[in-house]
Amino acid sequence: MKHLTPADPAPRDLGFAMPAEWEPHVATWMSWPADDELWFGHLEGVRREYAELVRTIARFEPVELLCRSAECEADARKRLGADAANVTFHQVPLDDSWVRDNGPIFVRNADGEVALVNWEFNSWGGKFEWENDNRIPEYVAEHLGMGHWDRPEVLEGGGLEVTGDGVGLTTRSCFLTETRNPGLSEEGYAALLSDTLGVRHLLWLDGGLENDHTDGHIDTITRFTDPRTIVTSVAEDPSDANFAVMQGNLEALREMTDAHGQPFRIVELPLPAHRLEGAEGRLPPTYANFYIGNGFVAVPQYGDPNDERALETLRPLFPDREVVGLPSRQIIEGGGSFHCLTQQQPAGPVWTGADATPSAAKV
Template sequence: MPPEWAPHAATWLSWPAHDELWFGHLNAVRGEFAELVRTIARFESVQLLVRDEESEHDARARLQGADVTFHRVPLDDVWVRDNGPIFVKRGEDVALTDWTFNAWGGKFEWANDDRVPQYVAGHLGTHRWALPLVLEGGGLEVNGAGVGLTTRSCFLTDTRNPGLTEEGYALLLSDMLGVNKLLWLDGGLENDHTDGHIDTITRFTDERTIVTSVEANPEDPNHAVMAKNLADLRAMTDLSGQPFRIVELPLPAQRLEGAEGRLPPTYANFYIGNGFVVVPQYGDPHDARALEVLSALFPEREVIGLSSRAIIEGGGSFHCVTQQQPTGQPWRPE
């Protein structure tokens, strides 16, 4: 599994629909999506899934002139990081893994979204390994040098793969994705419907550097969890036994409430593309500081802050709604 900063052939996204899924914010969400898609399309091709005629008409109207290819595909929601394919690469050959998607343990509808990797494989003409185990892309970070990061609160829930242990996951991800050392943090953000995906809190920015969310307010429920994660990360090592460089990234200062309680805004849900990094912004006092931290970690990329205040109403942000396709040629077995 290539790291996110490896060269991309394209970025895949799904256009938002169903106003009720967005608690009445669909128009604002689509506006933020359009800015995100247009920004990515400045740097690389965008492959956009649209669920129906209305969605395609809306997307085409908002994205005129952008480098976007449209695909009419039945969809349930937009979180293609989790329901889409996880690409793998050997040399210049590219194929994909198709894990079972069950909407984070059966929380929402998922039947259409679970079929997206099959469509992508068919469109690209590449091999697809269909796997009966549940795995969401947002639940795993890789550094491209054999190390992966995840959370116990997500992977070890009994609504995903009951009975699959930490050791079992380590073997599985070594076999399928080339993760030779799997590192575990305990948990994620309060009221995150993914049960604490790693991509909302802690990210690799290169083989040796990890940026991790911190909460300064000791009264905030996220404070203790993030502090424990920080301490654990400082004790972790790579395949050669060397410690990582750990960089702290503040969580937004303001508590945001949505239709179902506290929202999980985070700057760690940035997306890395060809020559750029897009960082969610929330109209928060910590927005500028987050851009400063991440700009220092990506000196050769344009670090771009875009509004995600409407998108976060759905529980995720830019990394959650994107899936990178690495460069290379489609591979199929002989």
């Protein structure tokens, strides 16, 4: 396993890029919920819903489950029971469960080899504890024997959507905040993500949901379902604080083009009809925080009148996958849902980094 730094050849120089989420996975990485205080007293309900998510994913692909203590592993094994057969347990120091943001981002080269990028994580601008979570990518790389790049920039996986053919989508409200990478401009991010993740065409929306502690991650509002199709959240009540922001995003998306200069197909996805309140004010429930796996899509449900409408909207977009609605009413108390709680490891042999020399055939 080789560590690479910004002084070494960049992932792009070695032919690496971030694959789309719908491409085959070898596993899903997750982190078992542990801290009742972080879940505002809802840990029991959160673990119940989380176990159902793990069981569902494990029906389709292996799960690599990080547990911060013996108690967490014992609790997970008890709840999963026989369904733990496709789950590998790891005891690792953790602060929280949002592995989409604190975990690695995997990249793959033209030979199908998989490496990872280890970004800095500061808990969405210093909002919570993060020192243990910031070490997760290094643990994953060591466990897999995987070559990887250690980057000095702060970047969360939930802040970026990719098509796998060079197009990326993010929000200004998240990436341009001064609590992440002060002074890094839109142009700077475009160059950074081109070098590290193979994003050659970076698209920007303005903002996300009200009271989202991530500052508006793209994966809570707008998602690619294939290289030509974008599903985006809309609010139906003009008096809702989310209405104008979501409408602005919708209008902006209609003006954007894909990797071939063609307009995207834009599909509107309703937000939940009912406003949900939590310990720190309004919660950001959304159906856009679905997770795409091998043969399935897991969609959060909130006991809301729009739950079934969301499933009916998404099913035609994934004709070859089972679109599964799972409860997330307790999980949303922590501010996120299924996509935030998962990180896909793309299928492919592990790249150890032994051959870290640029090759004209791979660039």
